[in-house]
Amino acid sequence: MKKAQAGEEIDVEDVRAINPAIIYVRGSGFGARGDEAGKGGYDSTAFWARGGSAAGVTPPGADRMARMPAGAYGDAVGGMTIAGGIAAALYSRATTGEPSVVDVSLVGVGAWATQFTVNLALMNGGPLPVNTPPRHGAATNPLIGAYRTSDGRWIELAMLQPGRYWAEFCKLAGREELSGDERFDSTEKLMAHAAEAAEIVAELVASRPFAEWTEILSRGAGQWAAVQNAWEVGQDPALRANGLIAPVVDADGVNRELVASPVQFDESPVGCLTRAPQFAEHTDEVLRSLGLGDDELLALKIDGAAT
Template structure:
């Protein structure tokens, strides 16, 4: 995307994450931040009970993830001086990207018609909680509300008898998926503009991303014309397959098995586990019998896996052809050899010159790992961007005196 300029008037993670992906792909992404306060996410010091930044460092993962590779300019959009700067940025950009609510967009004069009055060819992108039309178009939302709760994921993972609702497994969980979704829409719109000459208006909502993530269940409910029955999953395995599901090892770690052809993989598993006699067991000696007696087989599998530690099972299962995975925590994901072999954990140098690492976006071109640069400090590139627009030093100073720019 070298040569493509993205103008981002957005904050938090949902929409800025799209800008980060586009920056990963080579676009010039200019992040417009409030001239005094900056992106509101810069003020989040704790998230999910954890410190959001390292002590004594400017490296702030909650900002680095969705903002790496960008340049930051501080603009007081409500001032006349900043308006001139904004319009020049619009005039020189291919994409205008925002997650401001309609009332704020109208107040600041950044609705689609305002932006297209300056640049008729610009692709205009709105990220929202609940969509740009309908009863909740003016309502704000976060991924915990629009994506996780209302989009069906929370209900899908919360057991019927639970006294608490299951929370998202990571901060900005739905936001990150939504950002990737927006980035793909922008790529398609750039292609469409090249082919047709017409710019697109793109809408992506967290609710829509949430419904897409749970589409299998939603589609079944639509087919059934009502809520799906609550299915009580067996303790081990599935109802017809002992080699599907989570099993606990002797040292209280978990393995996820997903061998969808039980008859094919049962002999291999029994051999790996040192229980070859189970292959000829009359309860399990055919695919039909194994499926019919899945509950008994699953109890045996649970006992077998509980008899050895996690690391031993990694080696044993790794010798077979069946599908399975270790249940990993965040640190283990960051060290995953498959991710590292493919460059999905990328190096980045922070503002103090220290080497850091971030998760790369999951799309890779030509087997070439992405090269990341750090997220900008607040309004770090204001002077550089203004000079690129042709402003003299005297004009730049005057804008600062007026409070139009940082």
Template sequence: MDKPMAGVRILEVAQFTFVPAAAAVLSDWGADVIKVEHAVTGDAQRGLVSVLGLDAVAPGSSFYPIMEGPNRGKRSIGLDLAKPEVRPVLEQLIRQSDVFLTNYLPSARRKLGIDVEDVRAINPDIIFVRGSGFGVRGEDADKGGYDSTAFWARAGSAAHVTPADAEQMCQMPTGAYGDSMGGMTIAGGISAALYRRATTGETSVVDVSLLSVGAWAMQFGVNLAMVTGGPLPEAGSPKHGAARNPLSGTYRTSDGRWLMLTMLQPGRFWPGFVTLIGRPDLAEDSRFDSAEKLMANAPEAGRLVAEVLQERTYAEWTALFATMSGPWAPVQDVWEVSQDPMLRANGYISTVVDADGEQRELVTSPVQFDESPQQLTRAPQFAEHTDEILRELGVSDEQSIQLKIAGAVT
């Protein structure tokens, strides 16, 4: 069974990527996701044309990667939740849903009547899920946050990837970086809440913040800082390899590309590695002929490895290393990732037909069931399914017209 969430309905009142990405994952797993968008403006992310300096729109196409990723497989309805005329529609949607998913701030939820108490008054069994920037308690609970602020900057990643002498802070490596991880986290929380309800009959309020996801991603360093009682010292390391392991770190090839070695047992892998790269003499070298000596002389060993790896190209080394038993990886750019044979072999890239009928490809969410690659469908156009959903709710065409005239639905 490759659609374990079939039969679950998610009502999403959210925008941008963090929380919508969770519903995209659940849609991949078979859930019926209804995305509520503002009747006039839609999801605010539809208006983003540039992300981290890159164009976010495919020219001349309706295919919009920044919307497709976190919204594939959903149905979109355009509702102005501030209009009293739309309240019966919203309440009917709530009654028919298993999960209410939102990233609206507390003040907005109260104003629109979609806070926990409001929603539970309509459907006592619904699972209420909040995605926030900084959590639901404390002075910043009603403060908005993006992954660049809450996940990347405030939770420590930015500081610890930016060199001390850098003139500019390192940015996230791609748009919605923390949002995508946060969406997976929310999807896991929803799954646990659905299991709890199925086994105990008790429902849940699920909370995930970008700050908490960022701190979780940085937990090794954060936990260590709490043990030591202060900021961690700058980790001094040689130019090549690690301070006590020449087989752990990045090395440059003759054409300026990078290779990552992560052989955490240097004594075990050293003889085979140096033989593979054409320097078997280093296995017998008195400076490196035991694990203890190799660790003690790691900077010098790293320098010698670097000299050898700079003699051949990236393509030459990756072909040679394909037979190596020790853990390593090529350092790939996003195009190379999209063509990675292991991603392709495992179905982690899926074909989707866009609104123009063109075949496109998207990265799937990383969980598979029963060894079945996920089959994706495109994200909805703005308010594309309004009429379809209204009819499902029992709204007549005449009533639908009146709602549209009132500006309550689109």
């Protein structure tokens, strides 16, 4: 059996010499092949910057690049992707008897997340033309996009069928007569005069506070969402109803809450999360389970091999 020496990397051959059926997973910044295979990467570099998201959300001419909306943003997406790869590899091993080596890179996950525009650029044969969206609405739909309320909050509309939802929106907004306006009284006319309609929508939304609009829009069938901050996400009724905010007791015995995995099985929420271990919390326990005594543990700690 090959034995890795001090300072050498333990690779798949070393592991499979002990367990030939192991599924070996490699998470990397820039993939397992190519000149950058050994290059370190973070979600801010490999996923956000190299994967296309940063350029995609930074407006043309901006004096600063848009940052990730949360820490470990790409890492979280990459972790879920790795989990899916492991599940597929387990199924493959169960049906073929052959184990797999699973590779997932942050740059690959980043490109997959922005694939719509990347694919358009590939088909275009070069960079896509700069497209500055209208301030309000979309080019042919006033019921798409973010609108600011009177108290400085935002409502995101996503009613992809403007003709279907225009009359309802006008009624909810207290301007039912707008649905009969000769500029907007058919889907074709509404799409042709979307810019004018969007300015009207912006004025209507800006005339009332956020809380009032969330109540008004909840009465309709059109698609929309409140733009929420981190605290509001934690209190979101849909997350709460589905058990996606779960209790956890921390290392000091204090009751906390955390966001749970979005994956559920058999219509059952996680229930209560188990806290992660503190640094080196179980080192002694694990080493003793391997047969080491107190003197050996102490020697490993003196040598810096264990903490």
